Structure formats: C-alpha cells, structure tokens
Amino acid sequence: MGPAAKTITLEGRFQMHRAGYIESPTLAYETWGELNAARDNAILIFSGLSPSAHAASSAEDPSAGWWEDMIGPGLPLDSDNFQVICVNSLGSCFGSTGPASVNPTTGDIYRLTFPVLTLEDVAEAAYGVVRQLGIERLHTVIGCSMGGMSGLAFCVRHPGAASNFISISSATRAMPFSIAVRSLQREMIRSDPKWMNGNYDMQDPPITGQRLARKLGMITYRSPEEWIQRFGRQRTTATEENVNDPFKVAFSVEAYLENHANKFSGGFDPNCYLYLSRASDLFDLAEHGGSLKSGFKRLQLERALVIGVETDILFPIHQQQELAEGLAAVCLDTQLIELDCIRGHDSFLVDMDAFRPVICDFFDGDCS
Numbered sequence: 001m002g003p004a005a006k007t008i009t010l011e012g013r014f015q016m017h018r019a020g021y022i023e024s025p026t027l028a029y030e031t032w033g034e035l036n037a038a039r040d041n042a043i044l045i046f047s048g049l050s051p052s053a054h055a056a057s058s059a060e061d062p063s064a065g066w067w068e069d070m071i072g073p074g075l076p077l078d079s080d081n082f083q084v085i086c087v088n089s090l091g092s093c094f095g096s097t098g099p100a101s102v103n104p105t106t107g108d109i110y111r112l113t114f115p116v117l118t119l120e121d122v123a124e125a126a127y128g129v130v131r132q133l134g135i136e137r138l139h140t141v142i143g144c145s146m147g148g149m150s151g152l153a154f155c156v157r158h159p160g161a162a163s164n165f166i167s168i169s170s171a172t173r174a175m176p177f178s179i180a181v182r183s184l185q186r187e188m189i190r191s192d193p194k195w196m197n198g199n200y201d202m203q204d205p206p207i208t209g210q211r212l213a214r215k216l217g218m219i220t221y222r223s224p225e226e227w228i229q230r231f232g233r234q235r236t237t238a239t240e241e242n243v244n245d246p247f248k249v250a251f252s253v254e255a256y257l258e259n260h261a262n263k264f265s266g267g268f269d270p271n272c273y274l275y276l277s278r279a280s281d282l283f284d285l286a287e288h289g290g291s292l293k294s295g296f297k298r299l300q301l302e303r304a305l306v307i308g309v310e311t312d313i314l315f316p317i318h319q320q321q322e323l324a325e326g327l328a329a330v331c332l333d334t335q336l337i338e339l340d341c342i343r344g345h346d347s348f349l350v351d352m353d354a355f356r357p358v359i360c361d362f363f364d365g366d367c368s
Contacts, residue, residue: 173284
C-alpha cells in the first residue's frame with residue numbers, strides 16, 4: 001500500500017457471497033479530483049488481479065500509477081471534472097483485508113481460513129466504500145480485465161447505483177482457456193515446497209512457484225504477433241554464471257519472461273493471488289437470475305461501452321461481442337469498440353494512444 005492510500009473499515013460482519021463472513025474488513029482506496037455539490041461526478045475503477053489502488057500519481061504519492069496516462073487534469077478521466085476512485089480489491093494485499101491479513105477474531109493471519117472469495121465480494125466491498133464516501137449514485141463504473149467482471153457484479157447487485165459502465169478487456173464470465181491457464185498458475189504456486197499448504201514463512205514465500213505462474217501469465221497477457229516483431233529469434237548474451245547450463249536463457253523472449261517474473265515475485269502475497277485468481281474463474285453473470293439474459297435484465301444503465309482488443313487471447317474479442325450484445329438488449333446506448341492493438345490483453349495498460357481517444361469520446365472530453 002502506497003503512502004497516499006486511504007482506508008475505510010466496513011464495521012461489523014461482512015457476509016461473503018458464497019459462504020462465511022469476515023469481521024470489519026478494511027479497504028484501501030485512492031482518489032483524484034473532488035466531488036461536486038450534487039455528489040454525482042464520481043467514477044469508480046475496478047482493477048485487474050494484481051494492481052493496488054494506486055492507479056495514478058498524486059500530490060500525496062508522486063510515484064507513477066498503473067493507469068498513469070488515463071487519470072488527471074485534461075486526461076480521459078479528468079480529475080478537474082470528476083472524482084476518480086480506485087479501491088484495492090477485497091482479498092488483495094495492498095492495504096485491503098485478505099488472506100495475508102490478521103483475523104481480528106483469532107489474532108492469527110487468515111491464510112487459507114479466509115472464506116471463498118468471489119468478485120461479488122470485491123464488488124460489495126467497493127460498494128461499502130462508495131456509500132461511506134457519501135455517494136448515492138456513481139457517474140460511471142469502469143472495470144479492466146478481472147475488474148470488468150467485478151464492475152459487472154457491482155452493477156447487477158446494485159441496479160441504479162451507477163449511471164454508466166465501461167468494460168475493458170473483460171467478459172461476462174471466464175471461458176475454459178483462461179480457467180485452464182489460471183488453474184495451472186495456481187498449481188505452480190501450490191506445488192512449490194515453500195508454499196506449505198498456505199502456511200509459508202512470509203519472509204520466505206514460494207518464489208519459484210510465483211515466478212513460473214507469472215511467466216505463464218505474461219504469455220497470455222501479450223500476443224504472439226507482438227513478440228514476433230519485438231523479439232523474433234534474437235539471442236541473449238550468455239553470462240558467466242550460466243555458461244555451463246545447457247538450458248540457460250538463450251533467447252530474448254526468455255529474458256523478457258525472466259525479468260517480469262523477477263519483478264513480480266515477492267511483491268504479491270501468494271495466497272492473495274490464489275484467492276483472486278480463483279474468484280476470476282468463479283464469476284458468471286448467468287448466476288444472477290439463472291441465465292445471461294436474466295442477468296443483463298437486472299442492470300439499470302444509461303450508457304455502456306465495451307472495449308476489446310483483437311489480439312487478446314485471455315479475454316478474446318468474441319467475449320467482448322457477447323458482452324456488448326447483452327448490454328445493448330437492456331441499454332440502448334451501448335457501444336462496442338474493437339481495437340487493433342498488437343499487445344494483446346495488456347494493451348489497456350501500455351497502448352494509451354489507442355485507448356485514450358475512446359475513453360475521451362465516452363466522456364465527451366477533448367484530450368487532444
């Protein structure tokens with residue numbers, strides 16, 4: 001949790017969506033801009049699995065955020081006109097209550113005693129934050145990747161709590177390919193001897209399993225087309241320490257995966273990762289009413305925007321089309337934008353030149 005993150009505690013018993021409860025969870029959040037007098041200019045952002053609430057820099061924390069080029073004065077999410085709020089997901093490890101937190105009832109770290117986590121729980125916790133901030137109705141809910149499903153859960157559980165919804169590289173539910181990938185990632189972490197059935201030493205976590213899971217993740221976050229252009233079959237320069245290793249990192253793409261694995265490992269609690277990963281698999285809009293059609297009928301939105309990327313293999317373009325079609329049936333002002341970005345699922349984090357104009361148009365802003 002960065003120094004600028006604020007926290008709100010939801011006092012009392014927080015009932016989890018599937019089963020069980022937690023006592024008085026804490027949620028970390030950050031804001032940019034101010035609420036207007038009518039308190040109707042708030043934008044709530046749900047992040048993907050691994051980011052914190054630090055979506056952009058601020059006076060309190062000048063370090064760059066994960067969506068730095070999207071939030072601020074004159075940017076698509078214009079903090080001169082809106083109050084932008086990003087809440088760290090329930091179950092995460094950047095200031096919000098999760099498996100790495102201390103259970104106030106027992107005094108011990110939750111670890112695997114934390115109840116089954118769903119994206120409905122993530123949505124409900126964020127709703128609690130919004131209400132404590134004195135906001136009755138949000139201008140817009142925005143969700144990226146996993147956050148798109150969290151945002152959909154928010155809108156279906158609290159119809160009318162948001163006027164507009166933007167889904168970015170997300171879906172109504174996870175498909176077999178993404179479920180299979182995440183299942184293997186979780187198995188990699190749980191197979192690391194240091195995981196110890198979730199009872200690992202916090203100072204010596206299962207880094208090997210995390211590194212492997214991150215590498216597999218990076219393969220699905222980007223696209224084969226990008227890697228052909230970026231790496232081709234370019235070789236690395238062998239270093240002294242691995243010159244006798246017949247399986248040493250030899251290609252630039254291998255070095256790229258190594259670098260990302262090393263940056264991620266140790267920075268994210270393994271049990272939190274497991275819980276949020278599983279929550280991504282469990283979400284299905286069809287559970288809200290018995291079918292996708294019924295789920296969509298529960299929504300009360302004025303406008304909706306679905307943005308997808310043609311090279312995304314984790315949330316492929318046909319899932320964006322399905323989401324847009326369902327939204328259009330209940331929200332006439334629904335738009336689907338299919339972007340021809342080469343960087344796959346991660347495009348919304350790195351290809352700002354493609355995403356900024358689309359978001360600007362939605363908010364009728366001039367970001368040129």
